[in-house]
Every structure is written in structure tokens, then in C-alpha cells.
Amino acid sequence: MELEMFSFIEEVLNQLDGMKINLDIASRELEHFFEEMLENNNEGYLNINSRVKSKQSLKEKMLRYDYYTEYKTPEVMFNRLSDLIGIRLECRFVGDEAVIYKLLRKQFTIPSEEYHGFYSPESNKHIFLELASKQPKSQKNGMKMYRIDGKYIFDDKCYNFEVQIKSLVNIFWSEIEHKVIYKNYNYIIADRFYKDIMSSIKNSLTTIDQQLLLISNQFDRRQSKSKSGRKIQIEQLLSKALYDLFAHKIKESIGILVDFRKSCDTIVKYVFRDALSDDEVLYNATMTSVFSRLNEIENKEVDFTSQILFKRECQVEDAFSYKLVNFIRTIINDEFQWNIFFRILFEVEPECNAGDLENFVAFYKSRFYSGVNLRSLEKRLAKKKPYGLWMNY
Numbered sequence: 001m002e003l004e005m006f007s008f009i010e011e012v013l014n015q016l017d018g019m020k021i022n023l024d025i026a027s028r029e030l031e032h033f034f035e036e037m038l039e040n041n042n043e044g045y046l047n048i049n050s051r052v053k054s055k056q057s058l059k060e061k062m063l064r065y066d067y068y069t070e071y072k073t074p075e076v077m078f079n080r081l082s083d084l085i086g087i088r089l090e091c092r093f094v095g096d097e098a099v100i101y102k103l104l105r106k107q108f109t110i111p112s113e114e115y116h117g118f119y120s121p122e123s124n125k126h127i128f129l130e131l132a133s134k135q136p137k138s139q140k141n142g143m144k145m146y147r148i149d150g151k152y153i154f155d156d157k158c159y160n161f162e163v164q165i166k167s168l169v170n171i172f173w174s175e176i177e178h179k180v181i182y183k184n185y186n187y188i189i190a191d192r193f194y195k196d197i198m199s200s201i202k203n204s205l206t207t208i209d210q211q212l213l214l215i216s217n218q219f220d221r222r223q224s225k226s227k228s229g230r231k232i233q234i235e236q237l238l239s240k241a242l243y244d245l246f247a248h249k250i251k252e253s254i255g256i257l258v259d260f261r262k263s264c265d266t267i268v269k270y271v272f273r274d275a276l277s278d279d280e281v282l283y284n285a286t287m288t289s290v291f292s293r294l295n296e297i298e299n300k301e302v303d304f305t306s307q308i309l310f311k312r313e314c315q316v317e318d319a320f321s322y323k324l325v326n327f328i329r330t331i332i333n334d335e336f337q338w339n340i341f342f343r344i345l346f347e348v349e350p351e352c353n354a355g356d357l358e359n360f361v362a363f364y365k366s367r368f369y370s371g372v373n374l375r376s377l378e379k380r381l382a383k384k385k386p387y388g389l390w391m392n393y
Contacts, residue, residue, distance in 0.1 A: 005068040012062065012074040013055045019078075023052045026154045027085045030161060033124060034087060042103055044096030046168070047284040049088040053081075078160075082149045085161035090171060090284065094209045097136070097165045101146050104163075105131055115151055126153040129163065143202060145170070169209040172291050173202050235272060238290060239264045245294055246302070246344055253304040263341040271348060273363055290348070297347055307333045308343060312354045314361075321361045328357065 031050040038045040053061075062068060062077075071077035078084065089100055108119040108129045117132030128151040136144040146165035151158050166174065243264045251257050271290060314325045331338050342357070349356040 005063075008068045008074075009059055009062055012077060013059065015074045015078070016053075016055060016058060020052070022155055022157070023085060023159065026152050026159050026161075027052050027087075029154070030085065030087055030127070030150075030152060033127060034089060034163070037107060037121075038089065038100065038103070042091070042096070042100055044091040044093060044099055045089065046092060047090040047281060049090065051086045053084050053086070079158075080160075082160050083162035084159060085152070087150075087161060087163045088171075089163065089165045091165065091167050094167045094169060094206060097146050097167055097170075100165050101135055101148075104129060104148070118151060128152075145174075167209065168287075168291075169205045171288070172295075173205050175292075234287065235268050238287070239268045241294060242268060242344070242348075245298060246340075249302045250304050250340070253302065258336070258340070260337065260340045260344075263337070263344060267341070267345050267348060270345070270360065270363060293348055300347075302343070302347060304340065304343065308339065308346070308353065310354045310357075311352060314354050314358050316358065316361065318365075321365055324361050324364065325357060328361075 027050045031048055035048045038048070067077055071080065091097060091100055107121045107123075108131060110120045110122065110125070112118040112120060112128050115128055115130075117130050118128035119131050120126070120128050130149040135148065136146045138144055146163075148163040148165075150161045150163055152161055239261075243261055246260070246264075247257055250260075272287075310329070314329075316322050316325055328338070328342070332342055333339060345360065346353050346356050349359070351359065
């Protein structure tokens with residue numbers, strides 16, 4: 001005979017299925033509302049993400065917090081569940097979180113007659129935020145976060161949602177903490193130790209955030225107001241992060257430090273090749289993926305004394321690309337600076353080595369190749385000068 005709790009859970013999940021269409025529509029409308037409010041009113045705002053709680057996530061939450069004993073009916077549970085829809089407002093620095101929260105308080109000024117402590121904005125009387133409680137709120141892990149309960153009246157029904165305000169540093173840390181600690185159900189010996197380490201990492205990231213803010217404030221204010229200016233600053237910071245990460249690994253591998261800063265600058269520009277448009281969503285997604293990749297590399301051993309090997313031949317279609325690929329493959333294990341450049345590039349990029357090289361050559365050709373004299377190119381390639389082709393552009 002099945003446990004009664006699972007019958008209740010199944011009933012809740014079936015009801016969630018029935019609400020899915022309305023929840024998806026409500027989620028998109030909320031995202032559009034907050035994006036429109038913030039994109040022209042806050043310099044630190046970067047991006048917005050929304051999600052509807054999945055069946056798997058809801059089932060885990062019900063079992064973790066014994067919702068099946070606390071709530072008698074699915075209707076009551078959905079009325080009390082605060083994060084059926086999640087809205088995440090992403091910003092640059094930790095200090096920007098408070099600025100965005102103050103902006104929300106400034107916009108949501110009309111008190112609700114039905115929901116105590118909730119307020120709506122002038123522009124939309126169907127969206128409410130709970131602004132009576134103190135923010136930021138303390139979490140179980142001891143950290144603080146701006147987490148605001150909300151209600152959205154849609155199709156004559158009230159749907160609960162939650163707004164989180166997070167800086168890039170806090171997004172990066174919380175994603176790792178969520179997977180390593182919160183949703184890691186493996187039995188970990190010295191679990192307290194891992195939690196202390198995560199807390200220490202959080203403190204270090206907060207310090208880095210403050211340092212980056214100081215650096216950012218030193219840049220020209222007029223440049224900071226433009227999207228291109230902000231992107232240049234972030235690319236410079238990413239280049240330094242890349243250099244610091246691999247400088248440590250080179251020192252571990254060969255015992256000395258070498259200067260490869262130009263390589264890092266070029267690699268960062270290359271990695272962001274698809275995000276140089278005004279598409280903020282694509283740019284921020286690329287940056288988040290780069291942070292995640294750097295975190296993976298941090299725990300990986302990289303041998304700078306071994307040869308770079310290719311598992312297959314590179315597939316190119318024109319003479320320019322063919323000559324460039326052959327040149328690179330000829331010198332990649334003979335010239336140490338070239339070896340460093342492509343070893344780092346192959347670590348950061350997701351393809352196999354041959355695929356990464358094909359992509360890089362295609363990028364290089366599209367950026368610089370216009371009626372190149374191949375004989376002249378052959379002479380330049382024959383000199384085998386590291387950095388001679390693209391590092392000085």
C-alpha cells in the first residue's frame with residue numbers, strides 16, 4: 001500500500017501540470033515588467049532571469065520540508081508556496097543589490113488592501129511585492145540575500161513569485177553552493193569542513209567584489225555609462241583572472257613564471273567574439289559560462305611540459321586557413337609562447353583541440369583576411385615569430 005504522503009504529492013504535481021500554461025505566461029510577463037522598469041533606471045543592472053518551479057524541484061521541496069504534513073490540500077500549499085515563479089535580477093556589484101532594492105521600494109508605493117505588507121506600482125495594479133519585512137534576509141547558510149515575496153493577479157487567480165537580487169559574485173558563489181552543499185545528497189565526511197570552506201570562499205569573493213568596484217570607480221564616468229565601456233572593463237578583469245589562474249598552474253608545472261598577458265587579452269576577446277553585439281543576454285550568458293569554466297579549470301591539473309596532440313586532422317576549405325593551420329601545427333610544440341597560448345585556449349574552449357583550432361582560424365580569417373597575398377603570408381609565417389600575426393592588432 002502506497003504511503004499517504006505520495007498520494008498527496010502526486011495530487012500536487014498533477015495540479016502543477018494544469019497550471020503550467022498560466023505560470024509560463026505569468027513568468028514571461030513578470031520578466032518583461034521588471035526588465036522594462038530596470039534597464040533604463042539603474043546603471044548596475046545587467047540581466048533578468050525567470051523560471052517556473054519544475055515538478056522535480058517541487059517534489060524535492062515537499063519531501064525536504066514535510067509539506068505533506070503541514071498543508072491539508074494542494075490549494076492551501078500553492079497559496080503558501082512563495083517561489084512558484086522565480087525572478088532573478090542580476091547586477092554588477094554587491095553594492096548594486098541595495099540600489100536596485102531601493103528602486104523597487106520607490107516604484108512599489110501603493111499599499112494592497114487585500115495583502116498585508118504588499119505594495120503595487122502605479123503602472124501595474126496586478127503585481128505586488130512584500131516590502132514591510134527587513135531586507136536583505138538571512139539564509140540558513142548564514143549569508144544574507146535580497147529575497148522578496150510577490151503576488152501576481154493573472155486570469156483572476158493569484159500566483160506567488162519570489163524576486164531575488166544578486167550580483168555577479170553572489171550568482172557565481174550561490175550556484176556552486178547550491179550544487180555542492182544544498183542539493184548534494186551524497187554522504188560527505190567532514191561536511192562541516194566543506195561548509196566552512198564555502199563560507200571562506202564567499203568572504204574572499206566579497207573582498208574581490210569590493211576591489212573590482214574600486215577599480216571600476218576609477219574609470220572615466222563617461223565611458224562607464226556606455227555598454228561598450230562596461231564590456232571593455234569586464235574583459236580586462238577577465239583577462240587578469242585568466243592570467244592569475246594559469247600563472248599559478250605554469251609555476252606548478254615548470255617551476256618558473258613567464259609573461260603571457262597578451263595571450264590572455266587575445267583569448268578573452270576571442271571567447272567573447274559572439275557577445276560583442278548589444279545583446280546583453282548573450283553577453284552575460286557568455287560571461288557566466290566563462291566563470292563556470294574557470295572554476296572547473298581551477299581544480300584541474302594542466303601539464304605545460306607535454307606536447308599538444310590532435311586527435312584528428314583539421315577541416316578547412318580555403319588556402320589561407322590551410323596555410324595558417326599548417327603553420328600553427330608546425331610551431332605549436334616548438335615555440336613555448338605559442339604552446340602556452342593554444343594550451344590555454346584549448347582548456348577554455350569546449351570543443352576538441354582540432355575543433356577549437358578550426359574555430360579560431362575561422363575567427364582570425366573573418367577579422368583580418370581581406371585579399372591577403374599568400375606569397376607574402378608564406379614569408380611571414382616562415383619567420384615563426386610568436387605574436388607576430390595577431391597579438392599586435
